[in-house]
Amino acid sequence: MQTPSEKDRSMSTNTLTITGNVTADPELRHTHGGRAVANFTVADTPRYREAGSNEWKDGETLYQRVAVWDGLAENVARSITKGARVVVTGTVQAKSFTGNDGEKRTYTELVADEVGASLRFATAVITRAGQSNR
Structure with a gap:
């Protein structure tokens, strides 16, 4: 059985x-x-060095919902x-719902094909999952 991301990826190239x-x-x-x-949800705040002062500043935080x-x-x-x-790597999908005020709201969701620990600031020990989890 295909997961939603595998099925949609065959029709779409919006991989992120x-x-x-x-x-x-x-x-x-x-x-x-x-x-x-x-x-x-995954959050990331980009950092940049401000010209002139050479100080590091935080940019706007991006929040991405993941399924x-x-x-x-x-x-x-x-x-x-x-x-x-x-x-996280996957396919971006637009989702919509109607809020309590009756207004339609749309957001994006990343349907993940792969999720892994970043080793940039940490270490990890990999434990292979059982056959039933593949």
């Missing part, structure tokens, strides 16, 4: 890779059909916690 910090522990749920899905499915969702829920620096 992001790096940042997880803002809260991933929320793991299961659909009525039994599929695991985990959601979390992961099936075995990857289970592995993410067991492995990733708030504050972890991660690298």
Whole structure:
């Protein structure tokens, strides 16, 4: 069975890779059909050196909602916690809902194909998941 990102990728080229910090522990749920899905948000604040003063300044923080499915969702829920620096690759999808005020709202969600720990500021020990999580 294909995950939503595999199915959509064959029709779309809007692949994105992001790096940042997880803002809260991933929320793991299961659909009525039994599929695991985990959601979390990745935040990244770019830094730049200001001309003239040569001081480092923070840019605007980008928050990206991420969804992961099936075995990857289970592995993410067991492995990733708030504050972890991660690298996520997947397909960007637009999602819409109607707010309490009746207005339509649209946001983007990155449906992840891959999630990994960033080793830029940390180390990791890799533990291979069981066959059922692939």
